[in-house]
Amino acid sequence: MNTHPRHSATHTPAAQAPPTDRPQQPGRPRPAIRAAALTKTYGMGDAQVRPLNSLSLDIAAGRFTAIMGPSGSGKSTLLNMLAGLDTPDSGEVTIGDTQLSGLGDAALTRVRRDRIGFVFQAFNLVPAMTAEENILLPSQLAGRKVDRAWFARIVELLGLRDRLRHRPHELSGGQQQRVAVARALVTRPDLIVADEPTGNLDSASGDEVLGLLRASVDEFGQTVVMVTHDAQAAARADRVVLLADGRLAGELHSPTPEAVAQALMHITTSAHRAAETRAGGAR
Template identity: 65%
Template structure:
């Protein structure tokens, strides 16, 4: 039975435990006067722990801005962003740096691996830079799950794009962060390598208990997620549960047709 649902989000609905990531009336404005652009408009949304959530929307909808604010990579104009019970919007630069180091993982479209280091050295670098000790059992689990056990001594130039992205995922997960943010993680990969990377992201959620929030423009990529959050004009427009590529395309089409009629306060809950 098709259980796909496209509905407005009620961010006030109670859930078991504390959400991994939350936004409350989160807004971001760029520029001043006539040149002012409201990239994010009073967003309320929760992201559950132990789930894979995709964020989608038309170009300029605010999806990357939302991710950057939730990850502490940019500052909000108003509102609040939380990771667990920690309010990012109340932290100073040093505290934000420590939070990103200790509690957040990142996977980007560009793999951002250090070319002079092996795969293993790239993976363990965040822990070593933080002065910690690598959990070798967890390292082994990641290498096996991501299928890179035979690439650990290779440098990035000796690996395919898909292999490099899997190393980047392992690097994002090595410190067991509260949440991993993935920004167009398959944008530089062919369809086969992209499908493999998305499968590994989904496995890291289902088998390793991780929490992943991914920004993507690709309906096929979004279909790997447990849930898709849709944005339009800087506002939350709805969500798709148990997404399929067809359901995501239909949701995006609905956004275009409803663009002029969406009532922001009702949609945002």
């Protein structure tokens, strides 16, 4: 399995982020997915919450992007928008050349099924099915013939060849998440979205799953977007996008755990101060 080299982190600031100079990125890869001016509001009056506030973001193809931010910063809402699981009040999400806002329910379901792979904190495996049946379920639902050579390659990479006939309760947490990663990869999606994929795992199993997501980028050229609160996990990505109050607050390229933790602490402190200022002004 290839390992991804770690370089010094470069933090690109927004209003809340500490100032640094960002080097030019020659030959930047094309975006696999583009979010343009996304806004989302829940509730009314004093209970109104706006997790996304005119947020724009490009996700590069063939790269591993991590999304981080304080609680309530909008990271899970953004991931749901990118995956077509939720719709913005305004703005647009485009996967490749497909604008999601123009799609009906059936077409949107096909996009999620055929073009997006999902890895969640809860493994979301079907208990009565074997590991192999769980992996192949998206292909069966799509009525698509399984590429057995591709399936075998994924199973070999993820170390699941001896576990294919086991049901979820016969697998460890790390093995179950490996099955979930294989299920996400088997349809060769345009995008894999991972929502806290190590949240239910011990540190060794979590590191293993992160290595598999990293390998899916390095070995297969996959595009991965992951929401995480863990600086160690985020440092496995090529790029870390930082959110605060529903807006971009900065980013790091080729990050280190220390750089991620420092940037997140700065943004969290700034967000708390801004909230205190707003609360003081409201009194």
